[in-house]
Amino acid sequence: MTSTVVSFSTATTTIPAAVSESVGKALVNWQESGMSILEAPFSGDRVRGLMAQTEARLRSVMAVPPSYDILFCQGGASAHFALTAMNLLGEGKIGAYVDSGLWAQRAIAEAEKLGRIAVVASGAKDDYCRLPPIDRGLLPAEAAYCHITTNESAQGLQYHDLPSFGEVPLVADMTGDFLVRPLEVERFGLIYASAQKSLGGSGLTLVIVRPDILPRPLCSIPQVFDYRRLASCQSRVNTPPVFAIFLAGEMLRWMEAEGGLSVLAARRACHAARLYHAIDHAPLFQCPVVPQQRSTTTLCFRLKDSGLTARFLEEAASCGSQRGSD
Ligand SMILES: *Cc1c(COP(=O)(O)O)cnc(C)c1O
Helix, strand or coil, X not given: CCCCCCCCCCCCCCCCHHHHHHHHHHHHCHHHCCCCHHHCCCCXXXXXXXXXXXXXXXXXXXXXXXXXXXXXXXXXXXXXXXXXXXXXXXXXXXXXXXXXXXXXXXXXXXXXCCCCEEEEEECHXXXXXXXCCCCHXXXXXXXXXXXXXXXXXXXXXXCCCCCXXXXXXXXXXXXXXXXXXXXXXXXXXXXXEEHHHCCCCCCCEEEEECHHHCCCCCCCCCHHHCHHHHHHCXXXXXXXXXXXXXXXXXXXXXXXXXXXXXXXXXXXXXXHXXXXXXXXXXXXXXXXXXXXXXXXXXXXXXXXXXXXXXXXXXXXXXXXXXXXXX
16 A cells, blocks of 8 residues: 655755655666765766756746856755855944744844844834835945845745845845746846755755855854855865755756756646645634735644634644654
8 A cells, every 4th residue: 555645844855756866876876886975085077067057957947147146055044044144244334134934033043143233124013924115215325135034934924025125235045935936037146055955855055146245254254164165166165065065956957857946836836726725624723824824835834712822732743654753
């Protein structure tokens, strides 16, 4: 008997069978080299080729203009909460932030340790059930950038219309909805995203940056954290996460074969609409998020009677549901 696992997890990608198959092969004998991908030296031609090809594929799938650098980093989005501030805040400048929920707050908390920041909008008064409207007049004159979280995974909120701040570059934590829809990359100064939510496994963080927004930094940045340095050596300051890059490349290949981001986005929107319809019409559940800003990647629902939540989780677990701890 076959069983089907349906993943509602926000933490990891669902890996298509075709990708699992090529990963299996590469673990044993990568590119007919007689070597596992885990054994390949990072300075060798094969790994160089892999990184160049993965970058080219990402450029093509996501339509990243040639003027943007693509960096293969580590540390997860959580490291880049700090690193974006470290790399983008020049002398006398302020980082502007939109507090849209849990992940934005974590970005704010880390950036605060590194420089001056200003929270220019907050969803607190709406209990984070909608994205806070942004008054461009509230952006400080010294703003080096304005940071948003394109998908607040814990709250189930997603920007379907991107804000814009004129001359002030838009910086986005896109971990929650990276590569799930076509986007105009030109609208961003910098995008960062951990790979594990939609592009394979953990250990790889993508940074896509327009290099002219990088100022002379306030302090001397350690080279593995320095976006300019990473760009100048094709992300090979030290050992890159080779396996995670390989997996990302295979996911990109699969996305291309499926017809690209517009096809995948339409499929995702259709699944999300069915699920929201079911939640909205179920007597037990409700979705707290306003309909226009509901996420197509992380769908949140609650029990109308919160007193039943513990029992719901218990019964779901007894039916085989695997629950994360956060
Ligand atoms: C999961 C998530 C993160 C955290 O990513 P790590 O790789 O664990 O640091 C950051 N931002 C958003 C929007 C997320 O969904």
